[in-house]
Amino acid sequence: MFWSDTISKRVGVKYPVIQAPMFGVSTIQMVAAAARADCLGSLALGDLSSNESTELIRATKKLTDKPFAVNIFAHYIPEITDALKDQFFKTKNFLEQLAKENNIEVKLPDLSALTINGYHELIDVIIEEECKIVSFTFGNLDDQSIQKLKENEVTLIGTCTSVKEAVILEKSGIDIICVQGTEAGGHRGTFDPDYVPQIGGLSLLSQVYDHTKVPLIYAGGIYNAKTLQAVKELGAQGFQVGNLLLASQESALEPFEKDKLKKINEDEIILMKSFSGRYARGIQNKYTEIVENSDYILPYPYQNKLTNALRKAAKSQQNLDFVGIWAGQSIHKYSELSTEDILRNLILQTMEK
Numbered sequence: 442m443f444w445s446d447t448i449s450k451r452v453g454v455k456y457p458v459i460q461a462p463m464f465g466v467s468t469i470q471m472v473a474a475a476a477r478a479d480c481l482g483s484l485a486l487g488d489l490s491s492n493e494s495t496e497l498i499r500a501t502k503k504l505t506d507k508p509f510a511v512n513i514f515a516h517y518i519p520e521i522t523d524a525l526k527d528q529f530f531k532t533k534n535f536l537e538q539l540a541k542e543n544n545i546e547v548k549l550p551d552l553s554a555l556t557i558n559g560y561h562e563l564i565d566v567i568i569e570e571e572c573k574i575v576s577f578t579f580g581n582l583d584d585q586s587i588q589k590l591k592e593n594e595v596t597l598i599g600t601c602t603s604v605k606e607a608v609i610l611e612k613s614g615i616d617i618i619c620v621q622g623t624e625a626g627g628h629r630g631t632f633d634p635d636y637v638p639q640i641g642g643l644s645l646l647s648q649v650y651d652h653t654k655v656p657l658i659y660a661g662g663i664y665n666a667k668t669l670q671a672v673k674e675l676g677a678q679g680f681q682v683g684n685l686l687l688a689s690q691e692s693a694l695e696p697f698e699k700d701k702l703k704k705i706n707e708d709e710i711i712l713m714k715s716f717s718g719r720y721a722r723g724i725q726n727k728y729t730e731i732v733e734n735s736d737y738i739l740p741y742p743y744q745n746k747l748t749n750a751l752r753k754a755a756k757s758q759q760n761l762d763f764v765g766i767w768a769g770q771s772i773h774k775y776s777e778l779s780t781e782d783i784l785r786n787l788i789l790q791t792m793e794k
């Protein structure tokens with residue numbers, strides 16, 4: 442049998458193929474479509490509030506009665522110091538001016554107006570709503586949260602971008618590790634937001650396989666049968682795809698953003714920090730060219746919250762110079778079929794090979 446059943450049995454789906462959580466791009470409809478393809482859908486909760494998360498979980502359950510994962514950000518929140526206040530003020534002024542010069546009318550929020558949510562409240566929501574699979578990124582969960590979730594029979598999937606992080610996750614009892622290669626679109630799941638692991642995806646996966654005993658999902662660059670089989674050969678038992686679904690029917694990207702993806706050139710896909718304060722892989726544009734090497738990048742999540750309104754305004758103008766589009770290194774046709782069809786085709790292709 443081609444597919445190992447360790448992960449699929451554990452999470453209760455037929456195929457160990459996972460629709461990547463993609464905060465801002467994946468939707469509840471995408472999660473349900475992945476479930477219809479007998480794969481594992483992932484509901485991205487990011488750093489939403491507990492009320493917003495409860496609503497989304499309930500809405501997803503209305504669309505599917507199949508298992509799905511909920512995904513949260515296990516990030517550390519830097520303290521608000523005088524230096525941060527000062528830097529926030531300067532960055533806000535700089536970005537407002539930059540927007541104005543580029544004909545984008547936008548008022549960015551003050552630091553005091555931001556709502557910053559940690560993940561702890563979401564642990565209770567996950568338990569109350571009886572979610573049984575949780576994936577997370579940007580660090581490890583604290584021991585108490587891990588214990589609480591385990592007592593409630595929740596399967597835990599942690600993300601690593603280095604062997605060191607994988608070993609930490611395994612030691613703290615995480616059930617499945619998602620090895621995120623550098624090819625991946627979106628944020629690097631790195632524990633330390635200022636560090637960029639230089640290791641390539643294949644080396645990372647093979648070495649995590651040698652250093653840990655937990656089942657591994659691989660995420661980063663899978664876009665067809667060949668890439669999926671290559672990572673299976675290196676020890677992956679689960680296969681997570683994000684970039685492959687960016688233009689799907691259920692993606693929240695706008696038509697002009699999907700069109701951009703279809704014309705994308707490899708030089709345009711870079712690692713950037715200027716939209717959110719954390720390294721993420723996406724499409725370079727005028728905004729990143731100006732801000733990436735400037736002093737106007739606050740630590741995550743402050744930069745992310747600050748630039749949110751700017752990105753929204755750019756989106757409503759269909760302004761490619763200022764929108765933030767995450768994308769992975771594996772350029773493909775960016776099919777606009779449904780997530781269900783794209784995943785079914787991937788599975789079919791893989792089984793035919």
Ligand SMILES: Cc1cc2nc3c(=O)[nH]c(=O)nc-3n(C[C@H](O)[C@H](O)[C@H](O)COP(=O)(O)O)c2cc1C
Pocket residue numbers: 461462463464466485486487512577578600621624625626627628660661662663681682683684685767768769770771
């Ligand atoms: C638009 C976008 C948003 C993402 N948001 C999240 C997220 O909310 N949580 C998460 O764990 N990973 C997130 N990721 C990373 C994916 O889970 C996954 O690692 C990546 O998509 C796999 O590589 P690929 O894009 O080459 O398929 C995101 C990726 C993309 C492209």
